[in-house]
Amino acid sequence: MTTLPTSTDRKLGLVIDLDTCVGCHACVISCKGWNTENYGAPLSDQRPYGTEPMGTFLNRVHSYEVQPEAGSAQTVHFPKSCLHCEDAPCVTVCPTGASYKRVEDGIVLVNEDSCIGCGLCAWACPYGARELDQAEGVMKKCTLCVDRIYNENLPEEDQIPSCVRTCPAGARHFGDLGDPNSDVSQLVESRGGFDLMPEMGTKPVNKYLPPRLKDSWDDQSLLAPMLEPVADESRGFLSWLDKTLDKIPGGSA
Amino acid sequence: MHPAPSVIIFSTLSGLGFGLLFWLGIDPSPPTGMTGFIFFAIAYALAVGGLLSSTFHLGHPERAWRAFSQWRTSWLSREGVCAVGALCILGLYAAALVFLNIHIAFLGWIGAALSVATVFTTSMIYGQLATVPRWKTPLTPALYLTFSLAGGALLSGRTTIAIALLLFAAAVQLAWWQRGDKALANSGTDLGTATGLGDRGTVRSIAHPHTSPNYLMKEFVYVIGRKHAMKLRVIAFGLTFALPLILLLLPFSHIFAALAVLSHIAGVATSRWLFFAEAEHVVGLYYGMR
Numbered sequence: 075m076t077t078l079p080t081s082t083d084r085k086l087g088l089v090i091d092l093d094t095c096v097g098c099h100a101c102v103i104s105c106k107g108w109n110t111e112n113y114g115a116p117l118s119d120q121r122p123y124g125t126e127p128m129g130t131f132l133n134r135v136h137s138y139e140v141q142p143e144a145g146s147a148q149t150v151h152f153p154k155s156c157l158h159c160e161d162a163p164c165v166t167v168c169p170t171g172a173s174y175k176r177v178e179d180g181i182v183l184v185n186e187d188s189c190i191g192c193g194l195c196a197w198a199c200p201y202g203a204r205e206l207d208q209a210e211g212v213m214k215k216c217t218l219c220v221d222r223i224y225n226e227n228l229p230e231e232d233q234i235p236s237c238v239r240t241c242p243a244g245a246r247h248f249g250d251l252g253d254p255n256s257d258v259s260q261l262v263e264s265r266g267g268f269d270l271m272p273e274m275g276t277k278p279v280n281k282y283l284p285p286r287l288k289d290s291w292d293d294q295s296l297l298a299p300m301l302e303p304v305a306d307e308s309r310g311f312l313s314w315l316d317k318t319l320d321k322i323p324g325g326s327a
Numbered sequence: 328m329h330p331a332p333s334v335i336i337f338s339t340l341s342g343l344g345f346g347l348l349f350w351l352g353i354d355p356s357p358p359t360g361m362t363g364f365i366f367f368a369i370a371y372a373l374a375v376g377g378l379l380s381s382t383f384h385l386g387h388p389e390r391a392w393r394a395f396s397q398w399r400t401s402w403l404s405r406e407g408v409c410a411v412g413a414l415c416i417l418g419l420y421a422a423a424l425v426f427l428n429i430h431i432a433f434l435g436w437i438g439a440a441l442s443v444a445t446v447f448t449t450s451m452i453y454g455q456l457a458t459v460p461r462w463k464t465p466l467t468p469a470l471y472l473t474f475s476l477a478g479g480a481l482l483s484g485r486t487t488i489a490i491a492l493l494l495f496a497a498a499v500q501l502a503w504w505q506r507g508d509k510a511l512a513n514s515g516t517d518l519g520t521a522t523g524l525g526d527r528g529t530v531r532s533i534a535h536p537h538t539s540p541n542y543l544m545k546e547f548v549y550v551i552g553r554k555h556a557m558k559l560r561v562i563a564f565g566l567t568f569a570l571p572l573i574l575l576l577l578p579f580s581h582i583f584a585a586l587a588v589l590s591h592i593a594g595v596a597t598s599r600w601l602f603f604a605e606a607e608h609v610v611g612l613y614y615g616m617r
């Protein structure tokens with residue numbers, strides 16, 4: 075059913091910290107690894123070892139440079155997957171009802187048995203979060219690892235999305251963004267989390283945390299004073315040895 | 328946007344087919360017998376041929392029937408419903424005319440309305456996409472409707488109406504191009520809003536997530552055609568409007584009429600190619616492209 079729910083009981087989603095992401099792409103690989111052998115059709119690759127390799131991924135990491143008016147540029151690594159939008163335009167355009175948003179937790183999913191692979195939902199998504207699998211001819215997108223987060227066969231620490239579990243920098247957080255008291259909501263609150271392309275009116279559930287401002291070229295290190303020489307004149311046995319050795323002819327420093 | 332041949336053929340041929348069906352439907356004295364058969368055969372060949380071609384770009388054409396279900400929200404679904412409705416109703420209307428020599432006017436009117444609705448719903452698939460600022464304008468349905476009605480009038484031999492509608496469609500086309508060239512810049516969406524980092528400085532893409540183009544780049548970042556866009560616009564405009572208008576204004580001859588139709592079809596196809604090839608999808612911004 076492609077009519078969007080007016081509200082969802084929970085708003086499960088991700089919070090991505092652009093300050094700590096190091097751009098290692100581990101989440102990309104773990105996402106592909108988990109999702110190619112679980113929910114729905116596998117994530118195919120085309121010419122994986124040939125020229126112009128291409129494949130289906132549900133999560134991708136871009137890298138940007140931000141150049142402020144004054145001061146040094148900053149590199150920002152930028153993971154991007156489905157934002158599980160509240161007003162998801164990808165859902166309403168779907169002619170078959172394959173795309174839907176769940177009332178219980180707000181996750182946006184594709185029922186691959188109904189998908190005709192028209193691609194219209196990918197056209198409607200501003201974020202490039204949907205990719206048509208070239209082998210299966212059906213639409214693939216982030217499932218928020220719906221087959222992990224409710225999976226009681228997994229150890230408790232694994233009942234979170236694969237990308238969150240894997241991230242070595244702790245740059246990805248998972249939780250209920252509809253509950254103002256949840257850890258993720260608190261994090262968004264304290265760090266000034268923001269939406270991507272708010273002008274599109276999609277109301278993304280996923281939030282991004284801004285990179286913290288870095289030092290400027292002119293900043294002094296806090297440690298600099300501690301590196302000042304503590305004595306101008308050397309003294310003691312080593313000083314005597316140094317001077318004596320200097321006097322012996324031959325060799326040079 | 329990638330200009331998929333199947334989609335261009337579909338929108339060109341179906342637009343003309345439903346345009347012709349519209350005029351046949353509202354005609355107070357429609358052609359009957361053999362003449363009627365030929366007119367309806369051409370209209371159905373165009374409309375149905377176009378619809379069939381559009382299923383070629385589907386990943387699972389065998390499930391296409393499911394696309395009739397979500398008419399509450401999806402313009403693509405509404406298009407399917409309207410198209411099948413128009414074709415069924417006008418099928419009855421045509422059969423009565425061709426075989427029984429009976430003109431069931433009200434069927435014609437309903438079929439004509441559904442034909443226009445089909446073209447309108449097609450245009451709204453594009454016209455409502457906020458992700459492609461060049462398309463998101465009421466001028467898009469205006470463009471599709473005027474093209475379809477002008478083409479239908481031309482095909483059905485309504486010279487005076489065709490001349491008027493061709494002139495009107497030409498004006499809409501120029502206005503659409505004019506607006507479209509500024510649409511992305513005016514939309515307010517750029518790499519700054521896409522990344523949310525725009526208020527900190529100028530954002531520049533320094534590394535794509537992958538080393539060679541993926542589905543998104545192939546489908547949405549089509550830049551090959553833009554180099555010749557201006558020349559192609561001139562060609563499209565000449566073939567769709569200028570040449571058919573000149574041919575229509577010359578003393579009538581069947582050769583000129585046929586040439587006018589062929590020129591118009593080639594022109595509409597060129598215009599539709601540009602419709603896709605020139606359109607920028609905002610996802611290109613994430614790749615530092617448009």
Ligand code: SF4
Binds near residue numbers: 200
């Ligand atoms: S990010 Fe794209 S695919 Fe995901 S819900 Fe939003 S519009 Fe749909």
Ligand code: SF4
Binds near residue numbers: 171213
């Ligand atoms: S590709 Fe599949 S999920 Fe997407 S709009 Fe078409 S039918 Fe719906």
Ligand code: SF4
Binds near residue numbers: 236
């Ligand atoms: S939540 Fe799961 S499917 Fe979504 S990006 Fe992370 S690993 Fe991939």
